[in-house]
Structure formats: structure tokens, C-alpha cells
Amino acid sequence: MTNPANPREGEALPDRSAVDIAIEEAGGDPRRAIEALLCEVDLLSRRLALVQGATSYGFSRGWARQKDLSCPEDGPVS
Numbered sequence: 001m002t003n004p005a006n007p008r009e010g011e012a013l014p015d016r017s018a019v020d021i022a023i024e025e026a027g028g029d030p031r032r033a034i035e036a037l038l039c040e041v042d043l044l045s046r047r048l049a050l051v052q053g054a055t056s057y058g059f060s061r062g063w064a065r066q067k068d069l070s071c072p073e074d075g076p077v078s
Contacts, residue, residue, distance in 0.1 A: 026033035 022033040022037060023030050026036055
């Protein structure tokens with residue numbers, strides 16, 4: 001097993017390490033980390049919507065996202 005702070009490519013992070021990394025990447029500000037993660041969810045939701053448009057209902061077995069999480073109007077924090 002590797003050090004949780006330095007996982008191998010493709011290896012899952014333990015929950016605590018992932019939280020610490022997200023906050024560290026946001027300059028130590030938990031609010032900025034949450035905002036950045038919500039913006040990432042928004043981006044992934046948009047990509048998923050594109051794929052859903054190109055995927056048949058039968059292939060996806062009717063799966064669709066239920067909740068709408070969107071990014072603030074001013075975009076992600078940089």
C-alpha cells in the first residue's frame with residue numbers, strides 16, 4: 001500500500017486524504033474547495049448531458065440525473 005498523500009495512478013484515495021487535497025488545492029479555504037468541487041460537478045453534468053443526447057434510452061436503461069447542481073453565475077474560483 002502506498003502513502004495516502006501520494007497514491008499510484010488509478011488508485012483510490014481514502015476519503016480524508018481527498019478532502020485534505022481538495023482544501024489544499026484551494027489555498028486552504030474550505031469554501032473555495034467546495035465551490036470548485038461544485039463547479040466540477042456542473043462541468044461533469046454538462047458532459048453527461050451531451051453523452052445522454054447521443055445515447056439511446058434503451059442503452060442507458062432510462063437512467064437520468066435527478067438533482068440539478070449548478071455552478072455560480074460568475075464561474076469557478078481560480
